Amino acid sequence: MALTSEIPKPLDLSHHYSRVTKNRDSSAVKDFYKYFGIPNIGNLAGGLPNNNYFPFDTLEGAAALPDRFKPTPNKPIDPPPEGRESVTSRSADDLTSSQVLVPKTSTSADLLRKIDLKSALQYGTAQGYPPLYSYLRQFTRENMHPNVPYADGPEIILTCGSTDGFSKTIEALSNVWTEGHDPIDEREGVFVEEFCYMNAIQAVRPRGLNIVPITIDNEGMKASGEGGLQHVLENWDESRGKRPHLMYTVTIGQNPTSGTLSVQRREEIYAICSRYDVIIIEDDPYWYLQYPSANDSSMAAGAQSISKTNQPGEHPRNKPKSSGYPFLDSLVASYLSVDTDGRVVRLDTFSKTVAPGCRLGWVTAQPAICERLLRITETSTQQPSGFVQSMIAEVIMGPQDPDGRGGGKADAGWKTDGWVRWLEGLRGNYERRMQTMCDIFEAGKQLVKTGRRQSMNEEWSVIDTVPMFDFVWPLGGMFVWVKLNLESHPLWKKTSHEKLSRALWIHMTTPRYLVLVAPGSLFAPTEKIRVEKSYSYFRICFAAVDEADVAPVSYRFVEGCKSFWAKKKLDDIDDDMEEEVEQCLLAMQMC
Helix, strand or coil, X not given: CCCHHHCCCCCCCHHHCCHHHHXXXXXXXXXXXXXXXXXXXXXXXXXXXXXXHCCCCCEEEEEECCCCECCCCCCCCCXXXXXXXXXXXXXXXXXXXXXXXXXXXCCCCCCCCCCCHXXXXXXXXXXXXXXXXXXXXXXXXXXHCCCCCCCCCCEEEEECXXXXXXXXXXXXXXXXXXXXXXXXXXXXXXXXXXXXXXHHHHHHHXXXXXXXXXXXXXXXXXXXXXXXXXXXXXXXXHHHCCCCCEEEECCCCCCCCCCCCCHHHHHHHHHHHHHHCCEEEEECCCCCCECCCHHHHHHHCCCCCCCCCCCCCCCCCCCCCCCCCHHHHHCCCCHHHHCCCCCEEEEEECCCCCCHHHXXXXXXXXXXXXXXXXXXXXXCCCCCCXXXXXXXXXXXXXXXXXXXXXXXXXXXXXXXXHHHHHHHHHHHHHHHHHHHHHHHHHHHCEEEEEEEEEECCEEEEEEEEEECEEECCCCECCEEEEEECHHHCCCCCCCCHHHHHHHHHHHHHCCCCCXXXXXXXXXXXCHHHHHHCHHHEEEEECCXXXXXXXXXXXXXXXHHHHHHHCCCCHHHHHHHHHHHHHHHHHHHHHC
């Protein structure tokens, strides 16, 4: 990596801090904690409950070995294999696991390695449990993002998941605006993708922020062109409020569209954000779930090439420094890799790599922003659950005490090698699920109709194909974003587009098909997009169902579309909608 003196320090972005954030001081109570670690100190100052009265003597569980699942290649296979592996491919010793035990008290003197319930269940520092914070900070800086281009690199702070990290980031970087109370020229805003993760929208909307959608393509947010970021910034109407200074984006396996943003596109968007002083909030829960096989599989199935610039496995990040792991080097890099200004706030989570119930994640950003987030955390959540942090630390880092037991075959912890291997196996399983679903959708997306036609004295067979839906094979994430070709339906001109889409959604839930998909309206950030575009889309998740159900449910979706396209009378779809009302009434009676 270049010497620190050769790269700039991150910019001072404090002019974007909210009024409340600017006024926050460090917690006097938390500042006092540094004295608690003095050896043999008689601590009569802190209002800490006595750890001997904690009702838990140990925290134990059985954890998978990190090589439980088989990885997929880091680069596309040319040509793709003719036969697919089973949806979940396990290693030979897949049924083995290791016991994990967090002891009540550890004898380790190193606070950054000391993992025990005595410390984990006590009041702690807002940065996070010291051993886990220390490990994740090193992993983030040296393995995930070894080439952040500003001096001294980024800082991290642990969160109660990405939603918590996003909420605190929005609190730190935006002011509340109330219609009828505050002047319009004080109203702030946030850029989002044209279809986006609605929990984020629901977090910012009550604060009065303008929600400003940017058009998307198969990669994700567009940098230029009609409705692209450059176009919207250049033509901003100040009667709507301030020009937005925040962008919220999911760049890998975008939720819901599954787009994966190329490094080239990131560079273009980052340059625009730098020019217009926009902070990028990069929410990246699916970063490890990038699928090198998607493009070649799509073309092998006769579909379109997804992209020539954003394929996982074709953008190594080992310039000038490698992560130390081919798998991590193969992944499309974060916005942090081009963050010369220090204007990227990245959200990471254990929700997709361990379990959502962990409610554990971390924010990566320039140190000054993390310091402000720390001040918010000190007087709100304080830190994530000690139970969760200590268990995750013990599994990955391993015990530093004879009484402890970590993940791995020797109970020594997964270590970074094991953690990365676990991530590779997860990617492999989700990639195989994606391939199974997309193969079935590709084969079934057109309705084949046969008939006979007669002209003069000749008669011949005719085969017509009706495109029911289309999709792009996802390069990452957990979703297939299906575009419905409702224009080809016999009832397209006889009813409203929204009603036809709703009728198809209901049709899928009927007993014959029993398929539940997410309608596009759930992801429309504005009413205009909901009305004009959302009826054309379904988000379909290949991650949630049991592995044995991926193929059957995918086939049921295809068959449900075929039977719906056979409906030629409005009464046919009205019957389905009436059946939904009856089912709702029955459900209400049973409650």
